Amino acid sequence: MKKDQVPQDEGNLSKNNVRELLYATDEQGNYTTALSKGWEPKSIALSNAMDDISERMELAKADFKAGKSSPIVYFMEASKMDLTILASYVGMWQWRVKRHFKPSVFAGLSDKILQKYADAFDIDINQLKNFKAD
Missing domain, CATH: 1.10.260 (434 Repressor (Amino-terminal Domain))
Known part of the structure; x- marks a missing residue:
């Protein structure tokens, strides 16, 4: 996933001002890190598990x-x-x-x-x- 496409959905992580560190690619195709507020499918799965x-x-x-x-x-x-x-x-x-x-x-x-x-x-x-x- 490209750095500018890292999900920023409000979810369980964003409630506590927590960000998740993910790997993404920059404009040159090199791997880099990016912070995400959350991803809706992941938040739904986590909520269901809880x-x-x-x-x-x-x-x-x-x-x-x-x-x-x-x-x-x-x-x-x-x-x-x-x-x-x-x-x-x-x-x-x-x-x-x-x-x-x-x-x-x-x-x-x-x-x-x-x-x-x-x-x-x-x-x-x-x-x-x-x-x-x-």
């Missing part, structure tokens, strides 16, 4: 309140992680992390394991232990 995450967080809260899942599921969604990413952050097999999604298994986890999750979610261990889903 809506999906919010829905999954609400579902995780409802499942926690119903006794179907542990707080790990909620914090995983809130941290924009999936099972694969969370397992790598806590240094455990995916099947083991998935097992910790069960409330009965979560209740028996040691503080050492809970601390690994708290560190991955960047929260205090007490927030994980005393999650209320309000």
